Amino acid sequence: MQVYSGTDVANHLKIKPTTLRKYCALLEEAGYTFSRNDQGHRYYSDKDVMALRSVLKAKRSGITLKEAVHGVVHQSEEITTIDDTQNEKERYGSDTMNELKTLIQQQGDMMAKQTEVIQSLSHQIEQQQEQINQLSQRLEAPDDHEQSEEKSIWQRLFKK
Template sequence: MSSDTNSENIYNASDVATLLNLKLSTLRKYASVLENAGYKYHKNNKGHRGYFDKDVIALRKLIEIKSSPDMTLVRSANAVMSWVKEMDVSPNDTTDIAPNERYISYDTFKEFQANQEEQIQQVIDLNKELLNRLDLQQEHLDNRLKERDEQLMNAINQTLETKKQIAATQDESKPGFFKKLFLKKK
């Protein structure tokens, strides 16, 4: 962020994106849509936009209008252009975040990092416990399936044995065709 000769603040794209809580690509898109609607930005000799307080306010208004139902980005940009022409936009409410507030101290970062590492370790421990429980559950399920298979095989074997016994008794009680032929001859 720097100042021009009128002592009015001029912001670069990353400062404005931070102020408006937008991604840089979204800011570029919004600025381009406003520009297509007739809004004029300050540009340097390379064509990069510089944002004054009035530009930040206009972008805020675009975001506010765009959030309304049934409002497209182009319609919102046209509404902002009408608003800008009607209103004398003054440079207020653009310094929500002081430049030094965007950065944290080394100690704060180390504390944050330690908290993150602690949380990661807790997640790792939880994952290990869940894996152990899954292994126990799978072992229990395998044992149940093995028991069921054994019971099923026993039932099948008993059924086969019963069928053999029934067939054997039927053979003894009913003489077959050849036995009937030989019994008659006697």
């Protein structure tokens, strides 16, 4: 991998070193990362030079600097994601990736079945709760037969 100094990059892009630092600071604020040496100075790869060139190109086409920076960061994230996926395929092979996809699908199916079982159990609990409520109401309600006997006792006592 080729590594460049800030001066080299500024000369190559035909901008001042202060402009380069400003653009790099904006890119870093937006989430882009530059490599740094032990003293904390940035050093640049070909990818970084391309990102900076994209910022300059977008700015020259009339896009604001902030929009250009965010576009480059977003584009860089997409490229990184694609590169990571490629690296995973190379590292694990397509057979392993297919096995992982199959496992993920199986887990999804299992979760769907578990959801069905939970819904069924929940419905059963609701039915049992209704039965409990009905029994509770029956136990709390006064018995008509007892009421009639009580009235007849009162009627006998007070002769009503």
